[in-house]
Amino acid sequence: MAVDDKSYTTAIDQSQGRCPKCGAPLERGSSFDPQADAAGTIICGACGAPHSVSDVAGGKPQADGGAIQPQMSAGKRNPFALVVVALVAAAMLYFGFHMARRSAPPAITKSGPAPDFTLQSLDGNSMRLSDFRGKAVLLNFWATWCGPCKIEMPWFIELQKQYQAQGLQIVGVAMDDSSKEDIAKFAQEMGVNYPVLIGKEAVGDAYGGVPALPESFFIGRDGKIVDKIIGLKGKSEIEDSIKKALNTEPANSQSATAALQPQK
Numbered sequence: 066m067a068v069d070d071k072s073y074t075t076a077i078d079q080s081q082g083r084c085p086k087c088g089a090p091l092e093r094g095s096s097f098d099p100q101a102d103a104a105g106t107i108i109c110g111a112c113g114a115p116h117s118v119s120d121v122a123g124g125k126p127q128a129d130g131g132a133i134q135p136q137m138s139a140g141k142r143n144p145f146a147l148v149v150v151a152l153v154a155a156a157m158l159y160f161g162f163h164m165a166r167r168s169a170p171p172a173i174t175k176s177g178p179a180p181d182f183t184l185q186s187l188d189g190n191s192m193r194l195s196d197f198r199g200k201a202v203l204l205n206f207w208a209t210w211c212g213p214c215k216i217e218m219p220w221f222i223e224l225q226k227q228y229q230a231q232g233l234q235i236v237g238v239a240m241d242d243s244s245k246e247d248i249a250k251f252a253q254e255m256g257v258n259y260p261v262l263i264g265k266e267a268v269g270d271a272y273g274g275v276p277a278l279p280e281s282f283f284i285g286r287d288g289k290i291v292d293k294i295i296g297l298k299g300k301s302e303i304e305d306s307i308k309k310a311l312n313t314e315p316a317n318s319q320s321a322t323a324a325l326q327p328q329k
Contacts, residue, residue: 084114089110177290179282180268180272181193182267184238184263186262187245187261192260192262198288199232199315200286201231201233201286201311202234202284203233203234203281205217206264206272206279206281207240208241209239209247211241211279213278213296218255219255220303221235221257224300225258225259226258232286232311235259236262237262238268239264240269240275249261276295280294280295280296283306283309283310285310285313287313289313291306
């Protein structure tokens with residue numbers, strides 16, 4: 066059914082401009098019948114196909130069959146909702162970061178006291194770090210599966226022989242899940258000539274979490290850390306750090322005990 070120019074122009078202008086069936090432009094040859102159904106109908110002048118206004122315009126006519134009210138695009142979002150989502154995400158990141166900081170092991174710095182601990186050696190005896198009071202200690206965290214650890218172990222064996230008379234004591238702490246028997250076999254095959262202790266997570270945490278293996282701490286005769294090396298370094302760098310530890314002065318028994326903080 067024909068309609069007046071105003072209603073016809075309104076429908077065509079607010080449509081998408083083309084027939085959804087044949088793709089022809091909905092031009093003046095098309096007709097608009099607002100009474101054909103509740104939504105009104107546009108009949109294509111090219112193929113004669115009837116289409117509801119909502120199909121071609123994304124909206125519905127007003128009650129009088131005239132102007133069409135376009136619907137909100139599905140791609141649009143409520144700006145307030147986006148702000149709320151952003152604030153929630155920011156809050157989660159903030160609290161997650163601070164919880165991670167609270168649970169992170171304390172950082173170990175140079176010149177600070179080396180945390181004392183008690184661990185079991187491969188022969189079943191309990192050994193404390195403070196047992197080596199007055200000596201320079203190279204405390205090495207390692208594991209049987211650690212490739213770089215196998216590279217530096219022969220250096221440690223040589224350095225223990227070379228500097229033992231000057232007061233050096235190398236101590237290895239095995240930080241893997243292998244059995245004590247497997248660790249002992251590994252150490253024997255490598256020819257290790259220094260004590261090897263069975264590590265615990267609490268001891269690793271006391272030394273900053275031991276983020277990578279190998280990791281070595283060089284402890285002076287006064288019980289304070291003078292240097293640390295993370296990862297594999299050259300033998301000469303390890304030797305230089307040993308000399309730093311050897312060149313420290315022993316503390317008296319009272320101050321040495323205070324410097325070596327017991328690990329609970």
